[in-house]
Structure formats: C-alpha cells, structure tokens
Amino acid sequence: MKIAILSIGDEVIFGEIVDTNAAHISSRLYDVGLKVQRQLSVGDSDLDIIEAIESLAGHADFVIATGGLGPTVDDITARAAAKAAGRRLVLNDEALAHLHGFYKKAGRDLLPASEKQCLLPAKTHLIPNPSGTASGFVLAIKGTSFFFLPGVPVEMKRMLEETVIPAIMAQNRQLQLVRTRVLKVFGLSEPEIENLLQGVARPDAGLTIAYCVMFPEVQVKLRAEGKDEAVLAKLLAEGAASAAGKLGDYLYGEGDDTIDSVVARLFADKGVTLSLAESCTGGLVAKRITDLAGSSAYFMEGAVTYSNAAKTRVLAVPAALLEEQGAVSSAVAISMAKGIRRLSGSDIALSVTGIAGPEGGTADKPVGTVFLALAGRSDSMSKRYNFFGDRERIRTITSFTAIDWLRRYLLTLP
Amino acid sequence: MKIAILSIGDEVIFGEIVDTNAAHISSRLYDVGLKVQRQLSVGDSDLDIIEAIESLAGHADFVIATGGLGPTVDDITARAAAKAAGRRLVLNDEALAHLHGFYKKAGRDLLPASEKQCLLPAKTHLIPNPSGTASGFVLAIKGTSFFFLPGVPVEMKRMLEETVIPAIMAQNRQLQLVRTRVLKVFGLSEPEIENLLQGVARPDAGLTIAYCVMFPEVQVKLRAEGKDEAVLAKLLAEGAASAAGKLGDYLYGEGDDTIDSVVARLFADKGVTLSLAESCTGGLVAKRITDLAGSSAYFMEGAVTYSNAAKTRVLAVPAALLEEQGAVSSAVAISMAKGIRRLSGSDIALSVTGIAGPEGGTADKPVGTVFLALAGRSDSMSKRYNFFGDRERIRTITSFTAIDWLRRYLLTLP
Numbered sequence: 058m059k060i061a062i063l064s065i066g067d068e069v070i071f072g073e074i075v076d077t078n079a080a081h082i083s084s085r086l087y088d089v090g091l092k093v094q095r096q097l098s099v100g101d102s103d104l105d106i107i108e109a110i111e112s113l114a115g116h117a118d119f120v121i122a123t124g125g126l127g128p129t130v131d132d133i134t135a136r137a138a139a140k141a142a143g144r145r146l147v148l149n150d151e152a153l154a155h156l157h158g159f160y161k162k163a164g165r166d167l168l169p170a171s172e173k174q175c176l177l178p179a180k181t182h183l184i185p186n187p188s189g190t191a192s193g194f195v196l197a198i199k200g201t202s203f204f205f206l207p208g209v210p211v212e213m214k215r216m217l218e219e220t221v222i223p224a225i226m227a228q229n230r231q232l233q234l235v236r237t238r239v240l241k242v243f244g245l246s247e248p249e250i251e252n253l254l255q256g257v258a259r260p261d262a263g264l265t266i267a268y269c270v271m272f273p274e275v276q277v278k279l280r281a282e283g284k285d286e287a288v289l290a291k292l293l294a295e296g297a298a299s300a301a302g303k304l305g306d307y308l309y310g311e312g313d314d315t316i317d318s319v320v321a322r323l324f325a326d327k328g329v330t331l332s333l334a335e336s337c338t339g340g341l342v343a344k345r346i347t348d349l350a351g352s353s354a355y356f357m358e359g360a361v362t363y364s365n366a367a368k369t370r371v372l373a374v375p376a377a378l379l380e381e382q383g384a385v386s387s388a389v390a391i392s393m394a395k396g397i398r399r400l401s402g403s404d405i406a407l408s409v410t411g412i413a414g415p416e417g418g419t420a421d422k423p424v425g426t427v428f429l430a431l432a433g434r435s436d437s438m439s440k441r442y443n444f445f446g447d448r449e450r451i452r453t454i455t456s457f458t459a460i461d462w463l464r465r466y467l468l469t470l471p
Numbered sequence: 472m473k474i475a476i477l478s479i480g481d482e483v484i485f486g487e488i489v490d491t492n493a494a495h496i497s498s499r500l501y502d503v504g505l506k507v508q509r510q511l512s513v514g515d516s517d518l519d520i521i522e523a524i525e526s527l528a529g530h531a532d533f534v535i536a537t538g539g540l541g542p543t544v545d546d547i548t549a550r551a552a553a554k555a556a557g558r559r560l561v562l563n564d565e566a567l568a569h570l571h572g573f574y575k576k577a578g579r580d581l582l583p584a585s586e587k588q589c590l591l592p593a594k595t596h597l598i599p600n601p602s603g604t605a606s607g608f609v610l611a612i613k614g615t616s617f618f619f620l621p622g623v624p625v626e627m628k629r630m631l632e633e634t635v636i637p638a639i640m641a642q643n644r645q646l647q648l649v650r651t652r653v654l655k656v657f658g659l660s661e662p663e664i665e666n667l668l669q670g671v672a673r674p675d676a677g678l679t680i681a682y683c684v685m686f687p688e689v690q691v692k693l694r695a696e697g698k699d700e701a702v703l704a705k706l707l708a709e710g711a712a713s714a715a716g717k718l719g720d721y722l723y724g725e726g727d728d729t730i731d732s733v734v735a736r737l738f739a740d741k742g743v744t745l746s747l748a749e750s751c752t753g754g755l756v757a758k759r760i761t762d763l764a765g766s767s768a769y770f771m772e773g774a775v776t777y778s779n780a781a782k783t784r785v786l787a788v789p790a791a792l793l794e795e796q797g798a799v800s801s802a803v804a805i806s807m808a809k810g811i812r813r814l815s816g817s818d819i820a821l822s823v824t825g826i827a828g829p830e831g832g833t834a835d836k837p838v839g840t841v842f843l844a845l846a847g848r849s850d851s852m853s854k855r856y857n858f859f860g861d862r863e864r865i866r867t868i869t870s871f872t873a874i875d876w877l878r879r880y881l882l883t884l885p
Contacts, residue, residue, distance in 0.1 A: 068683050070507050072498025073692065075491050079512070084486025093484050094519060096512035098493070105508060112526065129665070131681060251543070267545060269482050278487065333775070339761025340754030343775045347753025350829050350862055358781040361747070361757045361773030363766075367815065371772065401781065415764050448764055 058229060060086060061117040062096045063109055065124035065134050066208055070100035078123045078213055089222060090234045101125060106137035114141070115199035119225050121217070124208035126191040128171040135194070138205060139178035142198050149177040152192040159190050184220045188212045193220070233282060236289045238297050240277040241310045243461055247275050253303045257296055264292045266300075273454040274316070277304075306470045309461070316460050317345050323467040324355035331463070332401035333359040334372055334393040336384065337411040337427065341456045358401040362393070372396030385410050385422050387439040390430035394439075398432045405466065406432045409459055413448045427455050431462055472643060474500060475531040476510045477523055479538035479548050480622055484514035492537045492627055503636060504648045515539060520551035528555070529613035533639050535631070538622030540605040542585040549608070552619060553592035556612050563591040566606040573604050598634045602626045607634070647696060650703045652711050654691040655724045657875055661689050667717045671710055678706045680714075687868040688730070691718075720884045723875070730874050731759050737881040738769040745877070746815035747773040748786055748807040750798065751825040751841065755870045772815040776807070786810030799824050799836050801853040804844035808853075812846045819880065820846045823873055827862045841869050845876055 062082050068074045076098060083093045094117065099105040106125070113120050125134030139146045152175040160167040174191045177183075184193030184204060189212035196203045204221045206213045242250055247268050254277065258266040267278045279296045281289040301308055310319045324331060333343050333356075343359035346352055360371050365384055368374040374392040382388045390410050398406035411427030418424035425446070430439035442458065444451045465471065476496050482488045490512060497507045508531065513519040520539070527534050539548030553560045566589040574581040588605045591597075598607030598618060603626035610617045618635045620627045656664055661682050668691065672680040681692040693710045695703040715722055724733045738745060747757050747770075757773035760766055774785050779798055782788040788806040796802045804824050812820030825841030832838035839860070844853035856872065858865045879885065 064510075067681060069494075070497060070510065071501045072494040072496065072507070073683055073690075074685075075489050075494040076510075077489050080483075080486040080489040082486065083484060087485045092514070093486070094513070095523065096478075096484065096490075096510075098510035099508070100506070109509065129682075267481060268543075269487055271488070276487075335754075338758075339766070339770070340749075340757025340773055340775065341761075343754030344752075344758045347755075347775070347777065348863070348866075350827075352753070353777050356753070356777050358777065358785065359754055359773075359775030360785075361754065361761070361775070363761065363770050363772060367772040370814070371774075400784070413764075449762070452762075 058091065058119070059117045060091055060093050060119045060121070060225070061113050062093055063113065063120055063122040064096070064098040064208075065101065065106055065109075065122060066098075067100045067131065069098045069124070078208060078210060081210070081214060082121055082123075082217060085217060085222065086225075087235065087237070089226065090236065091225065091229070092235060101131045101133055103133060103137045103140070106134060107141045110138060110141040110198065110203065114201045114203075117201050118228075120201055120203045121221060122203055122205045123213050126174060126193065126205065126207040127209075128174045128190070132174065134205060135174075135177050138194075138196055138203065142178055142196050144178040144180065144196075146176050147179045148172070149175050149181070149183065149192070149194075151183050152177060155183075155186070155192055156190050184216050186212050186216055187219075188215050195224075234284065234286060234289055236281050236286075236293055238279045238293050239312055240279070240297065240300055240304065240308055241274055241314055241316070242277060242304055242307050243274045243309055243316060243457065244307045245275065245304070250275055250277060250304070254300055257299050257303070259292070259296070262292060263289070264296050266296075272450070273457050306465070306468070309464060316457060316464065317349060320460050320464050320467070321346075321349045321352060323464060325351065327467055328355075329405060329467065330355050330357050330401075330403040332357045332397045332403040332406045334397040334406065334408040335359065335361050336363060336368070336393070336409060337413040338409045338452055338456050338459070339363060341452055342407070342409060342459050345456055345460060357403045358397065360397050360400075368393060372400070383422070385412055385426055385428060387428050387430070387441060390428035390439045391432065391437050394430040394432035394437060404434065405463075407459055407463060408432075409455060411442075411451070411455060413451045413455075415448060425451050427451070427458075429455075429459055429462055431466055433466070472505065472533070472639075473531045474505055474507050474533045474535070474639070475527050476507055477527065477534055477536040477617075478510070478512040478622075479515065479520055479523075479536060480512075481514045481545065483512045483538070492622060492624060495624070495628060496535055496537075496631060499631060499636065500639075501649065501651070503640065504650070505639065505643070506649060515545045515547055517547060517551045517554070520548060521555045524552060524555040524612065524617065528615045528617075531615050532642075534615055534617045535620065535635060536617055537620045537627050540588060540607065540619065540621045542582075542588045542604070546588065548619060549588075549591050552608075552610055552617065556592055556610050558592040558594065558610075560590050561593045562586070563589050563595070563597065563606070563608075565597050566591060569597075569600070569606055570604050598630050600626050600630055601633075602629050609638075648698065648700060648703060650695050650700075650707060652693045652707050653726055654693070654711065654714055654718065654722055655688055655728055655730070656691060656718055656721050657688045657723055657730060657871065658721045659689065659718070664689055664691060664718070668714055671713050671717070673706070673710070676706060677703070678710050680710075686864070687871050720879070720882070723878060730871060730878065731763060734874050734878050734881070735760075735763045735766060737878060739765060741881055742769075743819060743881065744769050744771050744815075744817040746771045746811045746817040746820045748811040748820065748822040749773065749775050750777060750782070750807070750823060751827040752823045752866055752870050752873070753777065755866055756821070756823060756873050759870055759874060771817045772811065774811050774814075782807060786814070797836070799826055799840055799842060801842050801844070801855065804842035804853045805846065805851050808844040808846035809851060818848065819877075821873055821877060822846075823869060825856075825865070825869060827865045827869075829862060839865050841865070841872075843869075843873055843876055845880060847880070
C-alpha cells in the first residue's frame with residue numbers, strides 16, 4: 058500500500074516553520090505498521106497544489122494533505138482540490154452547520170467572511186473536526202483517496218486518529234507488518250554503539266537496526282518486518298535483549314522514555330528528595346526536573362547562583378575557596394552541592410558550575426569546562442567535563458549529564 | 472527559476488525526526504530572493520530515491536538533495552543517484568584524499584569500511600565538506616542540476632552557503648525579487664492582529680502580509696515582490712511603519728529578535744540588575760534569561776522555591792500568608808518578589824507562582840491560574856492570569872508573559 062503526505066503552505070515552503078505535521082503523521086502511521094512512501098510540500102499557489110495533487114493521483118493509494126483550509130485569503134486548498142478533481146466548489150451545508158455550532162458553543166460572533174471555509178468540492182465526504190472550525194474532506198481522484206485536513210496541529214492530530222487512520226486500516230490489505238522498538242542511549246557515540254552492536258541485526262530474518270543521533274543521546278531503532286505478529290515480537294525481544302546486554306548501563310530507557318522521565322520515576326519510586334544549585338546552566342536542570350507533573354513530590358528547591366556573591370551568600374561557599382580555586386572548580390562544585398543540601402534538607406543535592414561561553418574561557422579552563430558535584434547524606438563526589446560546541450550545546454549536554462548523574466546515583470551505578 | 476528540495480532518509484519518512492534541513496534550505500534561499508517550489512522526502516530505498524530523482528529531473532532547474540552520503544549500510548544516495556543518471560559508481564580520488572586528510576587531522580584511525588562514502592557517480596563535480604568526512608557532489612540529469620549534500624545539519628549548512636547558493640545565484644536569471652520583514656507580536660491573537668492591520672497590505676503594489684502563530688507569539692510577515700530593490704525596500708519600510716503604528720507596544724521586535732534577546736538588550740543598556748523567584752515555572756524563566764551570553768552582567772540570582780517550606784525559609788514569605796491566601800495568590804507572589812530582591816540586592820525582582828497542572832487545580836484556582844509579581848526599589852505590582860492548555864503550554868506562556876513584564880517595566884510601558 059502506497060501512502061503519501063502532502064503539506065500545503067507558504068510557511069513550510071519558505072522555511073518559516075519546520076513541518077512537524079508531516080513528521081507526526083509519518084510517525085503515527087509507522088506506529089500502526091504503515092510506511093509513508095513520500096512527503097511532498099508545496100506553497101499556497103493554485104498551480105503548485107494542483108500539480109502536486111496530479112503527481113500523486115493514481116500513484117499513491119492514500120494521500121494525507123494538510124493546510125490551507127482556514128478562512129483567510131491564503132487558504133486555497135479546497136479550491137485547488139476541486140479544480141484537480143474536476144468538481145465545482147459548493148457551500149457545504151454540513152460544514153456550515155458545524156461552523157455555526159462551533160461559534161455558538163464558544164459564545165463568539167461569526168464573521169460572514171469565515172463561511173468561506175465551508176466552500177468545498179461538490180459531493181465530498183466530510184472529515185469531522187471536533188477541535189476547530191474547518192471541516193476536512195475526502196476526495197477520490199484517479200483511484201487515490203485524498204484526505205484533506207487543516208494544518209493546525211491539534212485539530213489535524215485528532216482528525217488523523219479519529220477518521221483517517223481507521224479509514225486506511227479498514228482498507229489495509231497489506232500483509233507485510235512493521236514493528237519497531239527504540240532504545241535510548243546516553244554516554245556513547247554513534248560509532249561506539251554501532252561497534253558494540255555488531256551481530257545484533259539479522260537482516261535475513263527481517264531484523265534491522267538504524268541509528269539516530271538526537272544530540273546528546275543516540276536512539277537505536279530495532280525494526281522487524283514480516284507477516285507474523287508473533288514472529289516479529291520475538292525477533293524484537295531477542296534483538297532488544299541482546300542489544301541491552303551489550304549497551305549495559307548506557308542504555309537508560311526505551312520508547313517514550315526520556316532521561317528526564319526515567320529519573321522522575323526513580324525519584325518517585327525511591328522516595329528520595331532533591332535540591333539543585335546551578336551556575337552555568339542557569340535554571341535549565343531545574344526546568345527539566347519540573348517539566349514533569351508530580352515533580353513537587355521530590356524536588357524541594359533550586360538555587361540559580363550566577364554570581365560569586367550569590368554562591369557565598371546563598372550557598373555559603375567560602376569566599377576564600379572561590380578566590381583560590383575559582384568559581385569553576387571541583388571544590389566549589391562540592392561546596393555548592395553541600396550548601397543547597399544543608400539549606401533544603403533534601404536527601405541528595407546536585408550542583409553545576411562551568412563556562413558555557415562564548416566569553417569567560419581561559420587556557421586552563423576553556424569554554425566548555427564544567428564541574429558537576431553530587432552530595433548525599435554521607436558522601437559527595439565531583440567530576441570535571443570538557444564539552445565542546447556553542448553555548449546552547451554546552452548547556453544542553455551539561456544538563457543531560459547532570460540528570461544522568463541522578464539516574465546513576467539512584468540506581469547505584471558507577 | 473524552479474528549485475526543489477529532496478530529503479532522503481528513513482528517519483524523515485518514518486517521522487522519527489522533523490525535517491529541519493528542508494526548512495533551513497528553504498529559508499536561506501528565500502533570504503536571497505529564491506522561492507523553493509516543492510520539498511520532497513523519501514526513505515532510504517533505491518527505488519524511491521530513483522523515482523524521486525526522475526520525478527524532479529527535467530522539471531526543476533535546481534534540486535538540493537540531503538542525506539544518505541555517510542559510511543553506513545543505509546547510506547545509498549550516491550548509488551541511487553548514479554543509477555538515475557545512468558553512470559557507474561567509482562572510487563573518487565579527490566573525495567578519498569579529503570577523507571584521509573580529515574582523519575589524519577583529527578588524529579583518528581580510519582576504518583577501511585569508511586571509504587565506502589567515496590564511491591560516487593563517475594564524472595561528478597565534488598562539493599567540498601570542510602566540517603565532515605562525506606563530500607557532496609553535483610550531477611546534471613535532463614538539464615536539472617542536482618546538488619547532493621550530507622544530512623548532518625552543520626555540514627550541510629556550510630556547504631549550502633559556500634558552494635550551492637553561490638552556484639545557483641551565478642545562474643540566476645530571475646528578475647522577480649522577494650524581500651521580507653518579520654514583525655514579532657506578543658499579547659494579541661491572530662484574528663485581533665489581522666483586524667488591526669486591515670489596509671496595510673497592498674497586493675496591487677506587491678506587498679502582502681502573512682500571519683504565523685508561533686505559540687505564544689504571532690509573527691507578521693510582510694513580503695514585497697517586484698523587480699526593483701529600492702521599490703521593495705520602500706514598500707516594506709512603509710508597510711512596517713504602518714503596522715508598527717497599529718500594533719503599538721504589542722510589537723516587541725523584528726527579524727531575528729526574540730522576546731528574550733530584546734529584554735537582554737534592555738537590561739544591558741539600562742544597567743539594571745535582576746533576580747527571580749519561581750514556583751510553577753521551576754527554573755524556566757531563569758533558564759531563558761541565562762540562555763543568552765552576557766546575562767551574568769545583569770542576572771544576579773534565581774530561587775526555585777517549589778515547596779511552601781522553601782518559600783518561607785529562602786524568601787521569608789510569612790507562613791501565615793501562605794496559610795491564609797494559599798501559595799498561588801497575589802500576596803504570596805509579591806512577598807516572593809520582595810524576598811528575592813532583598814536577598815540579592817538586585818534593582819528589580821520578578822516572581823511566578825501558579826498551577827501548571829495537571830494536578831493541583833481547585834474550583835477557585837483551576838489549573839492555569841498564575842500570579843506574576845514584580846518588585847522594584849520602591850514599587851511592586853502583581854496580576855492574576857488564567858491560562859489554558861497542558862502543563863507545557865501553561866509553563867511556556869507563563870515564562871513568555873513574565874519576560875514581557877520585564878520588557879514593559881524596562882520601557883516604562885503599561
């Protein structure tokens with residue numbers, strides 16, 4: 058079965074936004090075992106939209122098109138689709154009723170111009186849009202079913218789940234199944250992982266591996282293709298177990314896990330409380346910890362002590378230590394962690410001090426020099442890192458490494 | 472002139488990553504006045520790549536293709552391109568010399584298997600890759616020039632700037648120029664802005680307006696098309712001035728400005744210092760303030776006081792106040808701001824307390840209830856907001872609103 062995605066909008070084709078809709082649709086179809094064969098994007102131009110529809114009609118079985126169904130002048134998808142299908146554009150009563158109902162429910166007044174979004178190709182089937190005003194529609198052109206959806210992600214996503222995927226699955230005569238498992242790895246480079254995992258893939262049996270660097274982590278994608286669900290599950294289970302054995306504690310999670318969610322679960326499970334003292338990450342670690350609902354159960358307090366004065370006053374880092382060792386040093390990192398732990402009474406405390414750049418580097422401590430420290434009830438440790446890249450990259454990998462420290466500490470890993 | 476982009480990679484077509492390369496290329500070409508007509512993505516399959524190349528050859532003048540030039544088994548772009556062009560695949564001496572030189576310079580050993588990335592179509596021109604190992608190449612197929620680049624963004628971007636764009640511009644016989652200005656607006660909805668800006672666009676003169684919601688801000692894109700650089704500059708200047716007059720202080724910046732960078736500049740210019748006390752944003756505001764280099768000059772300190780105990784101990788918020796008014800209240804927000812200002816000695820202090828959800832809401836104070844407060848040397852103020860959406864959305868708009876408060880305070884706006 059051949060499936061294509063068509064994204065319509067000047068903002069995509071001019072590079073003003075990144076096309077997350079296409080990625081979302083591809084990913085959701087892949088989840089249910091369907092491969093997208095191509096993604097195509099064109100701008101808000103009648104000619105380009107018609108040409109795109111014609112290039113896909115008769116070639117793909119299904120096309121999921123997004124964008125250009127709204128009420129403004131640059132929303133011309135319905136008109137172009139009608140032309141491509143050789144249909145008239147008519148005011149669709151059902152779409153109109155939905156539009157009026159939507160405004161009534163929201164208690165807002167409807168501008169007459171908004172009715173434009175109900176001008177749809179004649180004899181089309183509507184795709185209900187429970188979250189927005191613009192109805193979607195289905196058109197068959199040269200044997201290809203085109204699903205037209207609005208480009209607003211929250212509306213498109215719901216219509217995809219509720220109407221489009223069920224419609225495609227109902228006609229799915231494809232016997233080839235695709236199943237995947239994604240392993241999340243931090244602390245090894247892509248070549249190191251590829252080297253470790255030699256022999257795990259079994260292309261003859263239908264099990265392949267792909268690697269995807271999502272800085273600073275690497276995702277290992279195990280993919281099984283075949284006709285028998287049970288065989289694929291077994292292939293993936295064996296592959297994942299073999300990979301896990303080779304990756305050891307660099308493997309932190311799988312699937313929807315993020316290092317943040319894994320660590321959040323560990324804190325909740327173990328009933329351990331946390332406080333943070335940050336310098337160069339400036340609140341980024343605290344932000345990541347509190348991104349997740351429920352973090353108030355274990356996260357007690359964070360101090361963003363950018364200046365030396367704040368380090369001394371808030372965290373009681375001795376001024377002499379700052380003078381002698383410098384703010385970016387192992388001794389200051391430990392003193393910061395101990396300081397915030399003492400203040401907050403948390404079980405453990407983590408601190409970060411470093412030079413995120415672009416200014417502030419020296420020969421001894423160039424930009425990217427970072428010290429992490431962790432203080433527990435009776436122990437403390439610190440380590441120096443030398444990261445590379447720009448300010449954003451250094452702050453990202455520093456926060457990732459800090460959160461991985463928490464994971465390793467809670468799991469009593471090295 | 473017709474330009475297309477071809478993204479090659481299973482990770483794009485399976486929705487595992489969002490195709491930022493296509494957006495970057497489109498955006499850079501648009502900057503130099505070139506419109507991309509279509510973006511096409513296919514997976515790592517010989518057949519699909521060949522079909523994509525054939526569908527573009529003879530139709531576009533230029534195609535910029537990315538991805539699949541590396542050393543691993545799933546890198547098959549060069550082979551497919553050679554087939555589509557009817558050429559043999561040969562070991563390219565120049566590419567090989569670059570590869571060896573690259574490894575020698577990095578002091579690393581080259582695995583023999585890595586030489587695979589030097590197997591390129593015969594009689595091709597190389598595109599130098601100063602930042603990586605895989606050389607790019609140019610192929611002419613049916614009068615269309617195909618530029619093949621690696622998918623690694625940092626490598627692709629440099630090759631685009633240094634080789635591809637100059638090559639296209641050298642053959643640019645297009646007389647139609649496109650110039651844009653982007654106005655950044657916060658605090659008004661898209662329909663409100665559209666309503667305010669009626670009459671600013673002058674489609675007959677070549678000046679159009681598009682709106683792009685980048686939650687929680689809205690970008691207003693003024694586009695001028697025509698043949699004369701000076702005329703376009705004047706059209707844009709007039710359009711921007713007229714729009715600015717209508718948008719008033721909701722217009723916070725233009726072009727590459729972000730609300731964070733605008734506020735950073737204001738702090739630096741005015742020599743004012745800042746401290747922060749955050750509850751529900753958990754460090755997000757501090758993170759945004761310190762994202763920018765140079766923030767250590769004005770950002771003194773942040774306190775992430777998640778628990779009531781921390782609010783009392785660190786910020787001296789009276790326990791009785793927390794008891795009577797609740798942690799999410801105007802009085803507590805003001806007490807938090809005054810507390811951190813007193814501690815840090817900063818000129819101004821901003822505080823955030825609220826319910827980001829999904830738990831913790833009540834009938835009186837549902838999820839999304841947020842209080843901001845600001846304390847200066849002699850004044851203080853607070854305001855209640857009722858935001859909607861999930862935890863991430865609420866935290867995002869809260870941090871945006873907090874930073875906009877700083878902008879308005881520093882500019883003495885209401």
